[in-house]
Amino acid sequence: MMRWRLPLFIIAAVITLLFLNGIVWRHEQTLAQGHAVLLPLRPVDPRSLMQGDYMALDYQLTQQLTHDLMAAPPAAGQALAIVLGTDSDGVAQFLRMAKPGEQLPAGETLVRLKWEDNGAHLPSNSYFFAEGEATRFTQARYAIFRVASDGTALLAGLADERHNTIPDRIKAPTSARSNP
Structure with a gap:
């Protein structure tokens, strides 16, 4: 018996x-090839002593879904599938709940969420960044999600009010040295 353990x-x-x-x-495939979706944020900026600086993310989309579904809430832990469209600025808008096996036309995106006791949730509810860089992230107005064809959404970054991605790290400027 001992000789089979290893x-x-x-x-x-x-x-x-x-x-x-x-x-x-x-x-990695979802982040590289997934469809980019901008979701409006309702940011809160806490600091965790154990985890460092981060931004707690609250989405207008999940607030809307929670409000709409509270009359007849799904069971806790239930997966939800929703369909999003984008407006003329590229910002995602809730269109409808997805039907099982529904084929979506071009311009619509399937996104999977989860229903917990207190409402609808996307997979990412916080965004961590390097200590001391909080001021750059206070400009965040949108979360950038990459969405796979099966509806899996991954948080890829944050964007400002003009939809420009806020970089994770600021590159140090290079200085030109002159030779004597």
């Missing part, structure tokens, strides 16, 4: 690593 452990470790790498690869 090979079984190695096989289990390889399977686990392959599974985790598959998840990472799928998320």
